[in-house]
Amino acid sequence: EAGVVQSPRYKIIEKKQPVAFWCNPISGHNTLYWYLQNLGQGPELLIRYENEEAVDDSQLPKDRFSAERLKGVDSTLKIQPAELGDSAVYLCASSLGSPEDEQFFGPGTRLTVL
Amino acid sequence: GDSVTQMEGPVTLSEEAFLTINCTYTATGYPSLFWYVQYPGEGLQLLLKATKADDKGSNKGFEATYRKETTSFHLEKGSVQVSDSAVYFCALGNAGGTSYGKLTFGQGTILTVHP
Numbered sequence: 001e002a003g004v005v006q007s008p009r010y011k012i013i014e015k016k017q018p019v020a021f022w023c024n025p026i027s028g029h030n031t032l033y034w035y036l037q038n039l040g041q042g043p044e045l046l047i048r049y050e051n052e053e054a055v056d057d058s059q060l061p062k063d064r065f066s067a068e069r070l071k072g073v074d075s076t077l078k079i080q081p082a083e084l085g086d087s088a089v090y091l092c093a094s095s096l097g098s099p100e101d102e103q104f105f106g107p108g109t110r111l112t113v114l
Numbered sequence: 115g116d117s118v119t120q121m122e123g124p125v126t127l128s129e130e131a132f133l134t135i136n137c138t139y140t141a142t143g144y145p146s147l148f149w150y151v152q153y154p155g156e157g158l159q160l161l162l163k164a165t166k167a168d169d170k171g172s173n174k175g176f177e178a179t180y181r182k183e184t185t186s187f188h189l190e191k192g193s194v195q196v197s198d199s200a201v202y203f204c205a206l207g208n209a210g211g212t213s214y215g216k217l218t219f220g221q222g223t224i225l226t227v228h229p
Contacts, residue, residue: 045216056214099146
């Protein structure tokens with residue numbers, strides 16, 4: 001069974017440029033999550049989807065971050081414009097949706113903003 | 115809000131030593147508790163979990179017991195190996211409200227095991 005797929009794995013951009021990350025979850029997983037992981041810290045939730053609906057986006061900085069999951073399968077997270085402080089690893093995860101269910105994580109996209 | 119506090123690292127041990135990584139949590143309701151591990155160059159993966167009080171999760175020789183009275187979920191292993199060197203994250207699965215299903219992570223503990 002294929003795991004969670006993310007691309008790109010690495011991205012280097014200059015500040016004020018836009019950037020987008022893509023995620024394809026495990027087949028059959030209706031719930032998709034985007035997390036932000038800063039160096040030396042645990043992941044922090046940015047947004048959670050149930051199918052195509054964003055059910056928790058309270059931690060997403062909406063002035064520059066946006067996300068979509070149009071057909072309830074793969075998802076895109078965008079930053080525009082990027083700032084130096086956005087340098088981090090962006091993780092995508094998927095699950096069956098209950099709190100006791102395992103979340104399966106992708107390898108992440110490491111973003112460096114210069 | 116929910117929070118997870120982990121024992122600060124890094125932790126350095128010799129092979130076959132006993133390991134404890136402390137984890138305490140604050141949450142409303144009845145969360146599920148997890149330990150995730152991140153091996154060098156790999157993504158986060160589930161190590162073990164417990165979904166209700168007094169449950170014990172176990173995997174690969176690691177164990178943790180869900181202690182509601184002390185709000186703790188400490189990770190233990192009786193004899194560590196070099197291959198256990200990784201970053202370990204304690205996490206809480208929110209069971210209610212708009213944060214239903216959200217994982218709240220601790221800051222991670224780096225474990226290094228020497229031969």
